Amino acid sequence: MKLNFILRQSDSTSPNLPIILIHGLFGNLDNLGILGRNFQKHHDIIQLDLRNHGLSPHSPEMNYFVMAQDVLELLDQLKMEKMIIIGHSMGGKVAMTMTALIPERIKTLVIIDIAPVVYPLHRHNEIFMALNAVTDAKITQRHMAGKLIRNFVKDENIILFLLKSFHEGIWRFNVPVLWDQYQYIVGWEPIPTWQGPLLFLCGELSHYIKREHREQIVSYFPIARLHVISGCGHSPHAEKPDVVLRSIHRFFEKTYINQFS
Incomplete structure (x- = not known):
């Protein structure tokens, strides 16, 4: 499926790896724009609408494998060999699923307020x-x-x-x-372990990443790190963007060797 997207060229003459921004349920490509505008100083930015969202095509099928495949087709279309992916909520699950498809092409992931677990069926x-x-x-x-x-x-x-x-x-x-496909959206299918660097950003007031999720997180992402954004709910990038940006920039600057704790 050909997704609707925007490619924003870096302001730098020698940009770093491109960053892919993936929105959550009921969202669109504008939702993580505040992060994109900051990172555009040094990275090409791709903002996209997932299937059945925004201006992307509609389809009766909506699960994480097909959504990840859609994003992969876009990356291949743009000839992007390596990239950084930032995903919020449902988009975070899409990003994590992509490690099963192209583990060697993803440099690092930033996952905002979602865990690789099955959530209650009726929360929306x-x-x-x-x-x-x-x-x-x-x-x-x-x-x-x-x-x-x-x-x-x-x-x-x-x-x-x-x-x-x-x-x-x-x-x-x-x-x-x-x-109709909501059971798959709140669900999760097991994926192979990915050894790359990954940062989970969690809203302190949110219930999407809980202590009991940590064992499952580590089983998929052994060197994942967690940072809690105080005073925030499910969308810390919208509630405290400056804090979120500082956290991501610090993560990019580190060697990514600390265990999830």
Whole structure:
């Protein structure tokens, strides 16, 4: 599948490895843009829409292997032999799955607030109810969509995030397929161990990376490191971008030999 993407050329005359930014569920290629704008000083940046999101094609199939394969096809199209990948939430699972496809081509991974585990099946029920309510009401104006969503979702940040993908009465993510394939989105399929350097960034107030997940994380990524971003929820890159950027820059500068602890 040919994904919609933006390639931003580095400001440097001798750029470092390209960085691939992969958004999460209900997102689009703009979501990690604040990171991309910073790293563009020294790296080419690729921002993409995953299948069934943004302006990328729709498909009835939605699992991590096919999403990772989509990204790999884009990297091959762009003739990128080695790269750094940063993924948030669902995009983090796509990034981790890519280590099974091209382990030797990935220099390092940064995974934002997600673990390689199976999550509870119904954690987004209220969001799906809200999205379907907007569609059923045939609302076309964004402010009216927001008003209806507030009957289901109380977190204003989530509401504003969802509305970024609402355009003239249409959700740019494929709601029916995301619902139909949701078991695969919250799920996880085992992958081979990857020995490369990996940083997990976790929101202190989030519940996506828990202490009981650490054993499974290490089984897949033996030299992974974890950094907790204080006072943040599931999207620390949006809540405290400066802190997240400092953490990633420090990670890039280190030798990546510390064990996950």
